[in-house]
Amino acid sequence: MNYTITESTAFPIVEIALQQGENITIDSGSMVYHNGKVSLSGKINSNGKSGITGILSALGRSVSSGEGFWETEVTGSTNEAKISLAPDTPGTIKTLSLSGTSWYLNTGAFLASDKTVSYTMKRQKVSGAVFGGTGGLYVMETTGTGDLLINSYGDIIELDITDDTPMVIDNEHVVAWSSSLDYNIKIASGLLGFKTGEGLVNEFHGTGKVLIQTRKIKSLVESLSPLSDD
Numbered sequence: 001m002n003y004t005i006t007e008s009t010a011f012p013i014v015e016i017a018l019q020q021g022e023n024i025t026i027d028s029g030s031m032v033y034h035n036g037k038v039s040l041s042g043k044i045n046s047n048g049k050s051g052i053t054g055i056l057s058a059l060g061r062s063v064s065s066g067e068g069f070w071e072t073e074v075t076g077s078t079n080e081a082k083i084s085l086a087p088d089t090p091g092t093i094k095t096l097s098l099s100g101t102s103w104y105l106n107t108g109a110f111l112a113s114d115k116t117v118s119y120t121m122k123r124q125k126v127s128g129a130v131f132g133g134t135g136g137l138y139v140m141e142t143t144g145t146g147d148l149l150i151n152s153y154g155d156i157i158e159l160d161i162t163d164d165t166p167m168v169i170d171n172e173h174v175v176a177w178s179s180s181l182d183y184n185i186k187i188a189s190g191l192l193g194f195k196t197g198e199g200l201v202n203e204f205h206g207t208g209k210v211l212i213q214t215r216k217i218k219s220l221v222e223s224l225s226p227l228s229d230d
Contacts (some may be wrong), residue, residue, distance in 0.1 A: 091151060166203055209225050
């Protein structure tokens, strides 16, 4: 996947150049434009399952995790094929280069990937899904080799986690994390964190990385909510 990410703007887009027959997977609805030399095909996001089982699987994940019911495959028709993508939220587009590594992605983080990158939806511990909020009942586990493009609301900062340096993170700031990490649900402070307003947080531990976004959608919505009453 040969691509260029705009850098001189707070709201970047990525332009991907494809060879004839080369195909990629993109987040449904993320296309901005293409040059007429690509073909787009939508299919049920069934995680490899077929028939009614695949439909129910896609529907269940869409309801429980917010992941799209559909996924889009883009194929180059010539060696000059181009397509441009943009995420739903203003922020950063970042590349994760996979080579036998595995990442978990929070809801809405996936933008595009090489076809050599595969993913499965992994069911979380109920406590993590209900109380921590990370991706709902399912999170996306990516494996394989190649490039994976993710997006955030705000900038992306990389945190290194070790056994000696666990990190407590507000879940709504989490974009992606190494599959080698585990996390526990904790109360930030006081009675359900009400004294500080932080509520429940996740303590990541083990050895790996967590990618966080510098802003969170919920705070934006809450700041705009009073304006809707005017």
